[in-house]
Amino acid sequence: MANNTAQLQEKSHPMEDLLRMDRMPHIWCSGCGLGSAVTAFVEGLKKAGVSYDKTAIVSGIGCTGRVAGYLRLDSYHTTHGRAIPFATGLKLANRDLTVVVFSGDGDLFAIGGNHLIHAARRNVDINVICVNNFIYGMTGGQNAPTTPLGAYSSTAPFGNYEMPFNLVGLAAASGASYVARWTTMHARRLTDSIATAANKKGFCFIEIVSPCPTVFARKNKGGTGLDMLKEFQTRAIIDHDADPTTIPLNMDNEIVCGEFVNDDRPTFWxxxxxxxxxxxxxxxxxxxxxxxxxxxxxxxxxxxxxxxxxxxxxxxx
Amino acid sequence: MRFWEKPFGKEKPKTICGEIHIINDRCKGCSFCIEYCPRNVLEVSKDFNKKGYHPPIVVKPDMCTFCGLCEMICPDFAIFVIEKEDE
Incomplete structure (x- = not known):
């Protein structure tokens, strides 16, 4: 053990060149999947061979919205729900940039839902990574548009009565060029998917299903983050040919993962x-x-x- | 299967070994790395770190095959693996 700590001082984490270490440790809870998603994103960028100087990351508000503040890339922390309009402007003004929107489900689909479907319709050349934790995490577990039917939340103490959005289905139906869904447990496949999206033209949408142990699991008896991850492991199946409009996420159905859409359409520009x-x-x-x-x-x-x-x-x- | 004779001119195939580094004070004790290590190299430590969590501890350092899954799945950037140099 003493030997281990001695070696530690010599070597630092390989991701430290891309993280703002003055802001570490991050605010995400123990067992949250966001850190894994950030690791997968950074590894995906490394794998894609994209220049870091030519990469910009845009985030909205929320737990996932803090990703932009933790990465040592050109980053924008924008107003709530308006990450995609900022990213669209950024991409059209400087078309050499690889613009990535990294935000949560409440930001991209609740307040920013229209921006997302219209960016997908126009096929703006941006990558959208949406971390879906089924709930508004940062504000205390209110009902989100992705909360499954029957799930409990702070504002649904008798269970949720609203049908949730199927994020991949919505993105695919709006006309995105690349649509994929993974959980944070599929670390390597998610990395490959992010690398594919970084080199792809057009609107790329990747949904990352992430555990939220502090709010969602506590309200729904989901256990710790590890328990949620194990549950994802038992529920997840990989089917690349699945129709994205027919695979909603409920409380206990299977989580169909895969790259559902990979088309080439003319981009907005x-x-x-x-x-x-x-x-x-x-x-x-x-x-x-x-x-x-x-x-x-x-x-x-x-x-x-x-x-x-x-x-x-x-x-x- | 046991070879009585070493194949002529063939070197012993090298197995890649990894060296796990844990940044104890950054760990939040989610135990993702312990659960998802394919060769059960890690275990929960009995010691506390600065935040009061139990960080992982390397119990079988020779079993690590440098797959890097612990590094990929760690949400707190607290564990990393480097390839062990041949001695």
Whole structure:
């Protein structure tokens, strides 16, 4: 043991170059899966070979929203629910950046739900990583749009009566290019998925199912974080061909994981460029057309050579 | 299966070994690493750390095969593995 501590002082954690060590230890509870998600994200970036100087991470508010503050990358900690609009602007202003939105389910789907579906519809070239812990963790366990039917929370003491969102189904139906779902237990597959998304064009959505031992498990007799992770292990199945709209997350059904959608669609910026190009071409043709028509129409009266003169003439007459 | 004769010109295949480092004071005692270590290298320590949690302790250092799963799954960046150099 003494030998171990002696070696410790010489070597530091390999992730310390990407973490803001002055902010450590982080505020996440013991048994929370967010740290695992951050590790998977950093490993995924390393695997993807993306330049760290060209990577920006945008977070909203919440437990997951603090990820941006803990990573030594260009990071934005934005207002509640508005991580995707900030990221869209960032990507369109500086298109060399790899923009990653790392936020929670309450931030991305409750207050920012419209931003997410519209970013997916436009196919903005950003990666969205949503950590789903089924509840509003930081504010004390209120009902979230992802709380399963029948689950208990601070604001649902008799069980939740509302149907939850199926996050992957919503993202896929809105038109995302890449949709995947993993739990924090699938560390390596999640890493691969993040690496794939980092090098992929278009709107990439990855849902990470994470344990919340302090709030969700306590209200629902889920035990510790380790117990929740074991439960995920028994419930999770991997099916890449599953239809994402048919796999909601309930209290006791199987958690279908996998990469469900991997398409290539034109991104928002490509569509903008194509639109402008088409418009310019049309405009060039239009000028030609105009000059041709001018020649034809002014054949009778050759006194006026330019269109400006003709307009003056018209005004005068 | 037991080989009576060593295959000629073949070296003994190397097994990769890892060396586990635990940053005790950063650990929050979730015991993910202990549960998910495929070769049960780690165990819960009886000592407390600065925060009052029980950090893991390496009980079978020779069993580690440098798979790195403990490092991947640790939510507190408190454990890491480096490849052991040949001695």
């Amino acid at each position: 490509e569509n903008v460029q194509a639109g402008i190009k088409a418009r310019l071409e049309k405009f060039a043709n239009w000028e030609e057309m105009q000059s041709n028509s001018r020649k034809i129409s002014h054949k009778k009266d050759r006194k006026y050579t330019s269109s400006r003169d003709s307009s003056i003439m018209r005004r005068n007459t």
